[in-house]
Amino acid sequence: MNKKKNFSYARYGYLFSIPFVIAFLIFQLYPTLYTAVIGFTDLKGIGKTDWHFLEKPFANFVTILTSPTFQTAFKNTIKLWVCNFIPQLALALLLAAWFTDRRFKIPGEGIFKVLFYMPNIITAATVAILFNALFGYPMGPVNDLMTRFGIFDSPYNFLVKKNIAQDIVIFIQTWMWYGYTMIILISGVLGISPEIFEAAEVDGANGWQTFWQVTIPNIKTILLFTLVTSLIGGLNMFDIPRLFLMGGPDNATLTTSVFIYNLAFSGSYLYNRAAAASMLMFVLICLSSALLFYALRDRDEAKLEKIVKQQIKEEKRRQKEAAKS
């Protein structure tokens, strides 16, 4: 009787998951598989939808991997991400340590948090074009300030220099994201039990020691979460590099996402090669995501499972031994 009742309720578990599953199949799984298939075909040209498999199935992948533009885009993507993530994390950690320090309180902390996070909420497309205007030549606001305060003798054309263009993209990314990372780290630090800090204080640890030996080890999971989500975001970087300088000058701010977009939706509409490039990035993102999945899986549950498995093993061993004797 009881079992029958459970069974009838279990149906609703499936039933209520159906909308999610259907939407996932149509809008995520099918496009993913379709992208993978297109990567092996000759699908190109605006408005084309019919395709044939290539004789050399991996031809598109080989073309992409050996394409100097893709290599540049990939190097740029990694460089832009690494160079924005390190200062972003350092700044966020520093601010999180200051804002959670138990020995002093910074006046206006709440307002600072609100202002530091603000750039993150503004449309990236708007931010990209705003910075393009701010660094304008000859009379953009930055040049205006620089010449007015006598730092530059004459206006400087920032946006035609490859290194400076990259630096500005890195700056924008850091500027947009350090506030977000800071808030996440603060909530992580506040989640550490106060007794641990009290114990460190009793032991005579100074702020620096407490930070490295108590705070950091205790927010490891959150640091990993930040790292992986930022990496996946970084591998998809599109809005800022696309609208700030359209990938230029001389491909200096071309990321893989902008590369894929240009390949598929401009010029000769090479959907097949764009799909191949997408799949390469897809694999990379899946690997990064797997890392996080492994770290975040329900640890208590995993532990419990281990114990149960051990018990079963033990039980079997005992039975075997009993059978032997």
Added chain:
Amino acid sequence: MSKNKNHYGKKTVIFIICVFLAILSVMPFLIMIVNSTRSTTQIQQHAVSLIPSHYFSNNLKILLGKSFRPSVGFMNSLIVSISATALATYFSTLTAYALVVYQWKARKAFFSFIMAIMMIPAQITMIGFYQMVYKIHMTNHLSMLILPAIASPSMVFFMRQYMQPALSLEIVQSARIDGAKEFYIFNLIALPIMKPAIATQAIFSFVSSWNRLFEPLILLTDQKKYTLPIMVSLLRGDIYKTEYGAVYLGLTLTALPLIVVYLALSKYIIAGVALGSVKG
């Protein structure tokens, strides 16, 4: 005593750094807003000024005289963001409910699956998505930007983490004894309990949908269907090249509503960011 003094010194240094960072956050937007009221000639003479001028309406005339239609973009963005947010929050809560309340065989596997896919961005498989949408002639339909929100794995994950301690199974059980149907229990008992989580997730879903550029840029070719971020990208075009005042005004029109809403809701938004991170 000396220790206290030490803290004052440190506090001052930290405060100065924070003020500097705060200025850095505000400055670009301030320049943008002020310049939206100044004429192109004024901007060319001195691009930074803290004193607003009176060329706002003139700039607006230039801005609207070309292809920039902020009201169209605003309406389309509103339609997409509100619908996507409603679908995402409702169905994510429903899926989370299935994961928390019922004991079914595939439950655990389904949850692991959701965790596995929640980090994978839809953007990376846009070529296949575009081809699919193109084939069924739906490229200029906003619904193609809305319906995918039904499957939002990371939101399901969040809702499940929130629901597990918040919704007691005894309430569900007693509602059953009272003769309530399962779907009714979800809508009238579980949903109200989940209100705080739904509010938090709704804000972030709305903002991310509002700011999205990649998908609309690929799917929408009809100017009447453009969302705000695509409208903004038009400001980058040649037709506005020398119209600085109008460009700043266009940017202001898209950023200012967000800034105002953000400052009004900042308390909840910041709390929401913090809440979202402790799911690990």
